[in-house]
Amino acid sequence: MLVAAGAVRAAENPASVLISRQLAEGEHLSVGDTVRLAAAADGSGAREFRIAGVYEPTPDPVKLGAVIREVRLHLPDLLELTRQPGMPAGSEYVRNINVALVDPNDARAFARDVGARMPGIAARPASGAAGSTGPFVVLERFHLAIAIVTIIASTVFLLALTLMLVDERRPTVGVLRLIGLPTRRILVQLFIEGVLIATAGSLFGLVLALGAEGIINRFFQWRYDTALVFVRVTPEVAAVCVAIAVPLGVSATVVAAWALLRRNGLSLARR
Amino acid sequence: MNAMGFAWRSLVRQPARASLGVLGVAAVGALLFDMLLLSQGLVISMRGLLERTGFDLRVTATDALPGQGPLIPDAITRADAIAHLPSVRSAIALRFANAVVQKEGRRGQYTSFQGVAGTNTHPWTMLRGRDIANGPEIVINENTSRRTQLQPGDRVVVRASCSDNKQALPPMTFTVSGVAEFPFDTPNGATVATSIDMLAAACGGNELDAADVIMVASRENASTDAAAVDVAQLLPELNVLSNAEAVSRFERGGFTYFRQISTVLTTVTLSFAVLLITVLLTVSVNQRLGEIAALRALGFSRWRVVADVLCESVLIVGGGGLLSLPLGALLAAGLDRILKRIPGIPAEVHFFVFEPSALRVHLLLLVATAIIAALYPIRIVARLPIAATLRDEVIG
Amino acid sequence: MIGGPAVQADERGPTGSAPLCVVEASHVSRVFPMPAGPVTAVADVSLRIAPGDHLAIRGPSGCGKSTLLHMLGCVEAPTAGTLLFQGKDVSILSDRQRSLLRLRQIGFVFQRFFLLPMLTAWENVELPQSEAAVSKAERRKRTGELLDYVGLGARADHRPSELSGGEMQRVAIARALANRPGLLLADEPTGELDRATGEQIAALLDRVNADGTALVIVTHDPALAERSTRVLTMRDGHIESEAGHA
Numbered sequence: 001m002l003v004a005a006g007a008v009r010a011a012e013n014p015a016s017v018l019i020s021r022q023l024a025e026g027e028h029l030s031v032g033d034t035v036r037l038a039a040a041a042d043g044s045g046a047r048e049f050r051i052a053g054v055y056e057p058t059p060d061p062v063k064l065g066a067v068i069r070e071v072r073l074h075l076p077d078l079l080e081l082t083r084q085p086g087m088p089a090g091s092e093y094v095r096n097i098n099v100a101l102v103d104p105n106d107a108r109a110f111a112r113d114v115g116a117r118m119p120g121i122a123a124r125p126a127s128g129a130a131g132s133t134g135p136f137v138v139l140e141r142f143h144l145a146i147a148i149v150t151i152i153a154s155t156v157f158l159l160a161l162t163l164m165l166v167d168e169r170r171p172t173v174g175v176l177r178l179i180g181l182p183t184r185r186i187l188v189q190l191f192i193e194g195v196l197i198a199t200a201g202s203l204f205g206l207v208l209a210l211g212a213e214g215i216i217n218r219f220f221q222w223r224y225d226t227a228l229v230f231v232r233v234t235p236e237v238a239a240v241c242v243a244i245a246v247p248l249g250v251s252a253t254v255v256a257a258w259a260l261l262r263r264n265g266l267s268l269a270r271r
Numbered sequence: 272m273n274a275m276g277f278a279w280r281s282l283v284r285q286p287a288r289a290s291l292g293v294l295g296v297a298a299v300g301a302l303l304f305d306m307l308l309l310s311q312g313l314v315i316s317m318r319g320l321l322e323r324t325g326f327d328l329r330v331t332a333t334d335a336l337p338g339q340g341p342l343i344p345d346a347i348t349r350a351d352a353i354a355h356l357p358s359v360r361s362a363i364a365l366r367f368a369n370a371v372v373q374k375e376g377r378r379g380q381y382t383s384f385q386g387v388a389g390t391n392t393h394p395w396t397m398l399r400g401r402d403i404a405n406g407p408e409i410v411i412n413e414n415t416s417r418r419t420q421l422q423p424g425d426r427v428v429v430r431a432s433c434s435d436n437k438q439a440l441p442p443m444t445f446t447v448s449g450v451a452e453f454p455f456d457t458p459n460g461a462t463v464a465t466s467i468d469m470l471a472a473a474c475g476g477n478e479l480d481a482a483d484v485i486m487v488a489s490r491e492n493a494s495t496d497a498a499a500v501d502v503a504q505l506l507p508e509l510n511v512l513s514n515a516e517a518v519s520r521f522e523r524g525g526f527t528y529f530r531q532i533s534t535v536l537t538t539v540t541l542s543f544a545v546l547l548i549t550v551l552l553t554v555s556v557n558q559r560l561g562e563i564a565a566l567r568a569l570g571f572s573r574w575r576v577v578a579d580v581l582c583e584s585v586l587i588v589g590g591g592g593l594l595s596l597p598l599g600a601l602l603a604a605g606l607d608r609i610l611k612r613i614p615g616i617p618a619e620v621h622f623f624v625f626e627p628s629a630l631r632v633h634l635l636l637l638v639a640t641a642i643i644a645a646l647y648p649i650r651i652v653a654r655l656p657i658a659a660t661l662r663d664e665v666i667g
Numbered sequence: 668m669i670g671g672p673a674v675q676a677d678e679r680g681p682t683g684s685a686p687l688c689v690v691e692a693s694h695v696s697r698v699f700p701m702p703a704g705p706v707t708a709v710a711d712v713s714l715r716i717a718p719g720d721h722l723a724i725r726g727p728s729g730c731g732k733s734t735l736l737h738m739l740g741c742v743e744a745p746t747a748g749t750l751l752f753q754g755k756d757v758s759i760l761s762d763r764q765r766s767l768l769r770l771r772q773i774g775f776v777f778q779r780f781f782l783l784p785m786l787t788a789w790e791n792v793e794l795p796q797s798e799a800a801v802s803k804a805e806r807r808k809r810t811g812e813l814l815d816y817v818g819l820g821a822r823a824d825h826r827p828s829e830l831s832g833g834e835m836q837r838v839a840i841a842r843a844l845a846n847r848p849g850l851l852l853a854d855e856p857t858g859e860l861d862r863a864t865g866e867q868i869a870a871l872l873d874r875v876n877a878d879g880t881a882l883v884i885v886t887h888d889p890a891l892a893e894r895s896t897r898v899l900t901m902r903d904g905h906i907e908s909e910a911g912h913a
C-alpha cells in the first residue's frame with residue numbers, strides 16, 4: 001500500500017524500488033522520488049523507499065481492464081515490510097520461485113527432479129501453462145464456436161453469390177451445351193474458375209486479416225493501456241483459413257454449376 | 272400491385288437465391304442478436320444475483336473486493352452497530368477460508384469454507400435438513416454432499432486453511448445439519464458454511480472477531496444510498512460498496528472483455544450482412560435492368576422502382592431477422608454453456624441474458640442494414656438511363 | 668372502348684375547331700457526348716402527330732429512329748428544340764410528371780417485349796393500372812377486356828415463359844393499352860417474330876389505331892411500314908422523306 005508519495009523528506013539511504021508506469025502516471029511519481037510503503041491497511045509500519053526506476057508491467061490477460069499499480073522491491077525489503085510483528089526473522093516464505101534453465105528443454109526433467117528431492121514443493125514447466133489455464137481454454141472454445149457460426153453464414157452467402165454468378169452465364173452455358181460440349185467439360189472449366197477465384201479471395205482475405213490485426217491490436221492496446229496482443233494471425237491460423245476457404249469456395253461454385261447443368265441446353269439458352 | 276407485393280414476386284422468382292439470402296441473414300442475425308445479449312448479459316446477471324442475495328451493501332476493510340483484502344477487525348461488533356441503524360434491516364459478518372472435509376473412510380474433498388455471524392439471515396437457501404445452530408455444525412452444498420456422501424446428521428472432519436501463512440491447523444469435527452444452495456457457488460464448486468465463531472476456531476482460534484465482509488440489507492422504506500451514507504458515517508474507516516458499484520467494478524475489470532468482443536463482432540457481422548445483401552441486390556438488379564427500364568418507360572416513377580428495391584431488401588433482411596431470433600436463442604444457450612465453464616463463474620450467472628432493449632436494438636440494426644444495403648442498388652435504378660438501357664438490351 | 672380517348676372534346680385547339688396534336692416536335696435534336704467526340708443521333712427534326720395518326724419511321728440501323736421514338740415518348744429529352752405533348756412543353760416537366768405522362772397518356776411496345784417473367788399475363792396487364800391507382804373493380808374489367816381484345820383471354824394465368832413470342836407481344840400490347848393512352852409507340856414490334864406472327868401483330872396494331880389510338884412504329888420492315896398512313900424515312904439523324912398513304 002502506497003502511503004505517501006512525492007515530496008517526502010527521505011531517510012538516509014532509503015532502499016530502492018521499481019514502480020509500474022501506470023502507478024507513476026497515476027500518482028505523478030518519477031525516478032528519484034521517495035515514497036512510503038506499508039503492508040497494513042491502516043498504514044502502520046510504513047517505510048521509506050526511493051524510486052529507482054519505472055517499468056512496463058508484463059501484460060497479463062487476467063488483469064485486462066485493471067490499472068496495474070505495482071511496486072517491486074528487493075525480496076529482503078518485502079519480507080521485512082510484511083513480517084508480522086513479533087515474528088522472528090527467517091520465518092517468512094515465498095509463493096513461487098522462477099527458474100531459468102541453461103537448456104529450456106530440460107524443464108520437465110528438472111521439475112520431476114525438484115519434486116522428488118523436495119516433497120511438498122510443486123515444480124511445473126512454464127511452457128504450456130497458458131494453454132492449460134481454465135479461462136483461456138474456455139475462451140478458445142468460445143471463439144471457435146463464433147468462428148463456426150461465421151463460416152456457416154459465409155457459406156450460405158457464398159452459395160447465393162455463386163448461384164447468381166453462374167446464372168449470369170446461363171445463356172453461354174446453354175449454347176455450349178447445344179453445340180455439343182459435354183457437361184463434364186463445362187463443369188471442369190467452372191471448377192478451375194472456382195479454384196482461381198477462391199484462392200485469390202482467400203489471399204485477399206488474409207491481407208485483410210493482417211490489416212485488421214494491426215488495427216484491432218493498436219486500438220485495444222490504446223483502450224486498455226496494455227502491451228497485450230489481442231489478435232495474432234500465425235502461419236498456422238492462415239493455413240487453416242485457406243484450407244477452409246478454398247474448398248468452400250470451390251464447392252459452392254461446383255454445387256451452383258451442377259444445379260445449372262442439370263437443365264437441358266435449350267432451356268438454358270432461351271432468354 | 273404495391274411495391275412490397277412486387278418485391279415478394281421478384282424474390283419468389285429466384286427461390287434458391289432468395290432462400291439463401293434469408294438463411295444467410297438469419298445466421299448473421301443470430302450472431303448479432305447474441306452479441307447484443309452478451310454486451311450487457313454478464314452485468315445484468317451479476318446485478319440480479321447480487322440483488323437476489325437480499326443484501327445491497329458490502330462493507331470491507333479496504334477498497335478491495337470482498338475476500339481479496341485484509342480482514343475487518345471487530346467485525347461482529349461493527350455488524351451489530353450497523354444492524355441498529357434506522358435505515359438498515361439486517362447486517363451479517365462473513366468470513367471466507369478454505370477447507371478439506373473428510374467423512375470417515377472416504378477421501379477428503381477440497382471446499383470453500385464460510386463463516387457467518389449476525390442475524391438469523393444467512394446468505395444461503397436450505398434444501399434439506401435444517402440450518403446451523405450454535406456449536407460445531409455445518410451446512411454443505413449439493414456438490415459436497417454428492418462427492419463425500421454426506422447427509423444431514425453425519426459427522427465430518429474439517430481441516431481449515433485460513434490465510435496465506437503456512438499453518439498446520441488441527442482438524443475439527445462438525446455435524447452436518449443440512450444441505451443448502453449458495454448463490455455464488457460455481458457449477459462444480461464445493462462449499463461448506465458454519466458460524467463465524469466455529470470458523471475462527473477451525474482457523475486456530477486467532478482473529479476471533481474478524482470478517483472479510485459485512486453484508487448489509489437496507490430497509491424497504493430507505494434507499495440504498497441513504498443506508499450507505501449512514502454506514503459510512505458510522506464507520507468512516509471502512510469501505511462501503513453498493514451492488515451497483517460492485518457491478519460497475521466488475522464491468523471495468525474482467526467483464527469488459529465481453530463488452531469489447533461483442534462490439535467487435537457486432538460491427539463485423541453488420542458489415543458482413545450489409546456487404547452481402549448489397550451484392551445480392553446489386554446482381555439481382557443488374558440482371559433485370561431491361562425490365563426496370565421498360566417499367567420506367569411505361570410510366571413507373573423513379574421512386575416506385577426505388578421502393579421495389581428497398582422492399583426486396585426489407586423482405587430479405589426482415590425474413591432473415593425473424594428467423595434469427597429462435598436461432599439466436601439456441602446459439603446463445605450453447606455459447607452460454609461454453610462460457611460458464613470459466614473457472615470461478617457462479618452457476619447462477621449467465622453471459623447471455625435477454626432484455627427487451629436488446630430486441631429493440633436488434634430490430635433497429637436490421638432496419639439500418641436493410642436500408643444501407645439497398646443504397647447502392649437503389650442508386651443504380653434511380654439513375655438508370657431508360658433509353659440507353661433499352662438500346663443496350665436490344666443490342667445485347 | 669379499348670383505344671385511347673387521348674383527346675377530349677375540351678382539348679381542341681385555340682380555335683375550337685381542330686384537336687391539339689398529340690405530340691409536336693419542333694427542330695428537336697439529340698446529341699450524345701462520346702469519348703471520341705459528340706454523336707448527333709437526331710438532327711433538327713420537326714413533326715406532328717395528330718390523334719388517330721398512323722405513322723411509321725423507317726431507316727437503316729443507326730439513323731436515329733429509336734432515339735426519335737424515345738424523345739416522342741418523353742423517355743429521352745432533346746438536347747435542342749421543343750417538344751410539346753398535348754400543347755404542354757415537356758422540358759419543363761419534372762421527372763415525376765413525365766413518368767405520370769407516360770403512365771397515363773403513352774403506351775410503349777418493345778422489340779424484346781419486356782414482360783415481367785414472375786407475373787402472369789393478367790398481372791402484367793393489370794400492373795400499370797394499379798400504378799395509376801385504378802380501382803380494383805375497374806382493373807378487373809379492363810384487364811379482362813384487353814386480354815380478350817388481343818385474343819389471349821384463355822391464357823390469362825400463364826407466365827411469359829409459357830407463351831410464344833407472338834403471344835408475349837400481344838400481352839405487351841395489351842399492357843401498353845392498359846391506361847387508355849392516346850399515343851402508342853412501338854419500337855420494332857415484330858423484330859423478334861417470324862413473318863406470320865409479325866403479320867398478326869401488325870394486324871392487331873392496325874386495329875388499335877382504327878379504334879382511336881395514335882400509333883407510331885419504328886421499323887425497318889417495309890411491309891409493316893406500308894400499313895401506315897404516313898411513312899417517315901430517316902437517314903443520319905434527319906428526316907429524308909415523308910410519304911403518305913390513303
